[in-house]
Amino acid sequence: MSQAVVSINYKKSVIDAVIAGLLALIVFGPIVGIVLDGYDFNAEPERLMWIVLTVMAGRLAASVFFQTSKGAAFLYKHSSKDEGVHVLLPGHKSKLRWIIPLTIVIALLVPFIASKYILTVVILGLIYVLLGLGLNIVVGLAGLLDLGFVGFYAIGAYGLALGYEHLGLGFWSMLPIAAIIAAIFGAILGFPVLRMHGDYLAIVTLGFGEIIRLVLTNWTELTQGPNGMNAPLPTFFGMEFKRRASEGHVPFHEFFGIPYSSAYKYIFIYLVLLLVVLGVLYVKKRLTKMPIGRAWEALREDEIACRSLGLNHVLVKLSAFMIGASTGGLAGVFFATYQGFVNPSSFTFFESALILAIVVLGGMGSTLGVVIAAFVLTVAPELLREFADYRVLAFGMLMVLMMIWKPRGLVRMTRTGVEQREGNVK
Amino acid sequence: MDIILQQLVNGLSLGSVYGLIAIGYTMVYGIIGMINFAHGDVYMVSAYVTAIAIALLSFFGIESFPVVILGTLIFTIFVTGVYGWVIERVAYRPLRGSSRLSILISAIGMSLILQNYVQISQGAKQQGVPTLLSGAIRFDVGDGFVQLTYMKLFILCASFIGMGVLTYIIQKTKLGRMCRATQQDPKMASILGIDTDKIISTVFVIGATMAALAGVLVTLDYGGFDFYVGFIIGIKAFTAAVLGGIGSLPGAMLGGIILGLSEALFAGLISSDYKDVFSFSLLVIILIFRPSGLLGKPEVEKV
Numbered sequence: 001m002s003q004a005v006v007s008i009n010y011k012k013s014v015i016d017a018v019i020a021g022l023l024a025l026i027v028f029g030p031i032v033g034i035v036l037d038g039y040d041f042n043a044e045p046e047r048l049m050w051i052v053l054t055v056m057a058g059r060l061a062a063s064v065f066f067q068t069s070k071g072a073a074f075l076y077k078h079s080s081k082d083e084g085v086h087v088l089l090p091g092h093k094s095k096l097r098w099i100i101p102l103t104i105v106i107a108l109l110v111p112f113i114a115s116k117y118i119l120t121v122v123i124l125g126l127i128y129v130l131l132g133l134g135l136n137i138v139v140g141l142a143g144l145l146d147l148g149f150v151g152f153y154a155i156g157a158y159g160l161a162l163g164y165e166h167l168g169l170g171f172w173s174m175l176p177i178a179a180i181i182a183a184i185f186g187a188i189l190g191f192p193v194l195r196m197h198g199d200y201l202a203i204v205t206l207g208f209g210e211i212i213r214l215v216l217t218n219w220t221e222l223t224q225g226p227n228g229m230n231a232p233l234p235t236f237f238g239m240e241f242k243r244r245a246s247e248g249h250v251p252f253h254e255f256f257g258i259p260y261s262s263a264y265k266y267i268f269i270y271l272v273l274l275l276v277v278l279g280v281l282y283v284k285k286r287l288t289k290m291p292i293g294r295a296w297e298a299l300r301e302d303e304i305a306c307r308s309l310g311l312n313h314v315l316v317k318l319s320a321f322m323i324g325a326s327t328g329g330l331a332g333v334f335f336a337t338y339q340g341f342v343n344p345s346s347f348t349f350f351e352s353a354l355i356l357a358i359v360v361l362g363g364m365g366s367t368l369g370v371v372i373a374a375f376v377l378t379v380a381p382e383l384l385r386e387f388a389d390y391r392v393l394a395f396g397m398l399m400v401l402m403m404i405w406k407p408r409g410l411v412r413m414t415r416t417g418v419e420q421r422e423g424n425v426k
Numbered sequence: 427m428d429i430i431l432q433q434l435v436n437g438l439s440l441g442s443v444y445g446l447i448a449i450g451y452t453m454v455y456g457i458i459g460m461i462n463f464a465h466g467d468v469y470m471v472s473a474y475v476t477a478i479a480i481a482l483l484s485f486f487g488i489e490s491f492p493v494v495i496l497g498t499l500i501f502t503i504f505v506t507g508v509y510g511w512v513i514e515r516v517a518y519r520p521l522r523g524s525s526r527l528s529i530l531i532s533a534i535g536m537s538l539i540l541q542n543y544v545q546i547s548q549g550a551k552q553q554g555v556p557t558l559l560s561g562a563i564r565f566d567v568g569d570g571f572v573q574l575t576y577m578k579l580f581i582l583c584a585s586f587i588g589m590g591v592l593t594y595i596i597q598k599t600k601l602g603r604m605c606r607a608t609q610q611d612p613k614m615a616s617i618l619g620i621d622t623d624k625i626i627s628t629v630f631v632i633g634a635t636m637a638a639l640a641g642v643l644v645t646l647d648y649g650g651f652d653f654y655v656g657f658i659i660g661i662k663a664f665t666a667a668v669l670g671g672i673g674s675l676p677g678a679m680l681g682g683i684i685l686g687l688s689e690a691l692f693a694g695l696i697s698s699d700y701k702d703v704f705s706f707s708l709l710v711i712i713l714i715f716r717p718s719g720l721l722g723k724p725e726v727e728k729v
Contacts, residue, residue: 031548041485350538400536
C-alpha cells in the first residue's frame with residue numbers, strides 16, 4: 001500500500017478547539033464558575049478557566065491526532081463494532097490454569113496474615129464479587145439489563161434481619177431461605193416483564209428496586225423504617241462469636257480456650273463467604289457449558305432467531321433472572337451479618353449502578369473480569385480516600401468510555417469450542 | 427370535597443411539569459429508540475442554572491418580576507439546550523449503531539457524571555431560590571376553600587404555551603417535518619437529503635429546553651432542590667411518557683397530566699408516603715398490560 005499523504009489542516013483543528021472551548025464555557029460556566037451560597041453566589045473563575053483550557057487543549061490534540069495516519073488507524077479500529085465472543089480452539093487449555101489454585105491458597109491465608117481492617121475491606125470486596133457474579137448472569141450472559149438488582153440484595157439483607165427478629169431464625173437457616181425468597185421475587189417480577197422490550201425491562205426493574213427501598217423505608221411497623229434493624233452474626237456449630245453468649249450457647253473462644261478477639265467473627269464470615277463465592281463461581285462455570293447457559297447467550301445475541309428455533313424465551317430468561325436474583329440475595333445476607341445492621345439507605349439506585357459498573361468494566365459475561373473489577377471498584381475507594389468525592393464521577397466516565405471503546409469490557413468473554421464428534425454419520 | 431379539588435389543582439400543575447419533561451423522553455425514544463437516562467439530570471442541571479441566573483440578576487440589581495423571569499427563562503433554556511447538545515455529542519453519537527444495551531449503559535454513566543459533577547462543583551447541600559411571586563386566588567367551595575396560587579397559574583400557562591409552541595414547530599415548520607420524517611424512517615430520510623445526525627441533535631436540544639422550562643417553573647414554585655432531584659422526577663416523567671405512549675408527543679402531555687392528577691389524588695386521599703410507590707407501580711402495570719400506552723402504536727419487531 002502506498003504511503004497515504006498526510007496533511008494536517010491546523011486551521012480546522014484550531015477552529016474545532018475554539019468551538020469546544022466556547023461550548024465548555026457555556027456548559028461549565030454557570031455550574032463550575034458560579035457557586036451558589038444561599039441566595040447569593042461566589043464566583044470561581046480560576047477553576048472554570050482551567051477546565052475550559054483543558055477542554056480546548058484536549059480538543060486541539062485530538063483533532064490533530066485524528067488527522068494523522070495513526071489517528072485514522074485508531075479511529076478505524078474502534079469504529080468497527082466488534083461485539084462477538086472469542087471462540088477458542090477445542091481442547092484449549094489456558095496458560096493461567098495454575099493461577100486458580102494459587103489464588104485459592106492465598107485467599108485462604110488472607111485472614112491469618114491481614115489486619116482486621118484489611119479483612120473487612122476484603123469481605124466487602126467479596127460481597128461485591130458475589131453481586132457482580134449475580135448481575136453478570138443477568139446482564140452479561142442473558143443480556144437483560146437489570147437496574148433494580150439492589151432490590152434482591154435488599155431482600156437478602158432484610159430477610160436475615162426480619163427472619164431473626166420475627167421468626168427467630170439464624171444466619172444458617174436464612175442463608176438458603178433468603179436466596180430462595182430472592183429467587184421467588186425475581187420470578188414474580190420477571191414473569192410478566194420478561195416478555196417486554198429490553199429498554200422497558202431496564203426501567204421496570206429500576207422501578208422495582210425503588211419500590212422495595214421505599215417500602216422498606218415507609219413500612220415502619222415491620223422494618224423500623226430508616227432506623228434500620230439488627231442482623232445476627234453467624235454461629236459455628238451453635239457457638240457464638242460474642243464475648244458473652246446468649247443463654248444456651250457457648251462462646252467460640254471459651255470452647256477452644258483461646259482469648260477473645262473481635263476479629264474471629266470476621267475471619268469466620270470471610271471463610272464462609274469465600275466458600276460461597278467459590279461455589280457460585282463453580283456453578284456459573286458449569287452453567288455456561290450447559291444447554292441453559294448456551295441458551296442465555298444465544299438469546300442475548302439474537303432473540304428472534306432463538307424463538308424461531310423453538311426456545312421458550314420467557315423460561316430461559318426467567319431462569320437467568322432467578323439465578324441472578326438468588327445470588328444477589330446471598331450477597332445481601334452476608335452484607336447484613338457483616339454489618340450487624342441494615343437500613344434502607346444501603347440499597348439506593350447508586351448501589352445498582354455500582355454493581356452494573358463492575359459488570360461493565362469487568363467484561364460482560366466474563367467471570368475473571370468481574371472478580372477483578374469488583375475488587376478494584378470496592379477496594380480502590382478505600383485506599384484513595386482523599387479522592388472519595390470523585391468516585392461516582394469516575395464510575396460514570398468509565399461506563400461511557402468503556403461503552404465507546406470496549407463495549408465487551410476489559411477481559412473479553414471467551415468460550416472453548418466444541419470438538420467434532422467422531423460418529424458414524426458422514 | 428375541597429381536598430379533592432385542591433389536589434386536582436395541584437395535580438394539574440404537577441402533571442403539566444411531568445408532561446414537559448416527558449417530551450424529552452418521548453421524542454428521543456421516537457427518533458433513536460433509546461431511553462435517555464440522563465434526561466432527569468438535565469432537568470436537575472436546569473434547576474441549578476435557574477438559581478444561578480436569579481442570583482446573577484439580583485447581583486446586577488435587576489428586581490422587576492417580568493424581567494427576572496424572562497431573563498432566567500432565556501438563560502436557563504439556552505444553557506440547558508447546550509447541555510442537551512453536548513451530552514448527545516459526547517456520550518451517544520459515538521455509539522450510533524451499537525447495541526441498545528451499550529447506549530443505555532452509556533446514558534446511565536452520563537447520568538452519574540452529571541449528578542456527581544454538580545455535587546462536586548456546587549456542594550451536596552440543599553439549595554434554594556427566593557420566592558418571586560406570591561399570593562393566590564381563593565374559591566370558596568362548601569365549607570372550605572380551594573386555592574390556586576399565582577405561581578401554579580403561571581406554571582400552567584407557561585407549560586401550555588411551551589407545549590403549544592413545540593406542537594406548532596413539529597407540525598407546521600420545515601424543521602418539524604424533518605424531525606417527523608427522521609422518526610418514521612431514518613434511512614429513507616437521510617437518502618432524501620435530511621442530515622439525520624443534525625436532526626437527532628436538534629431533538630436532544632428540544633428535549634433539554636423543555637426540561638429547562640420545567641426546571642425553571644418547578645424551582646420557582648418549590649424553592650428548594652439538590653443534585654439528586656432529577657432521579658425521581660425523571661422516572662416519573664418517563665412513566666408519563668410510557669403512559670401516553672412512548673414516541674407520541676400529545677401522548678407525553680396527556681400522560682403527564684394523567685399521572686400528575688392521579689398521583690396528587692393518591693397522595694391526598696390514601697397516603698403521601700407511598701405516592702412514589704404508586705407512580706412506580708403504575709409504570710410497571712402499564713408496561714405489563716399496555717406497553718404501547720394510551721396513544722402509542724404497538725411496536726412490531728422485525729428481522
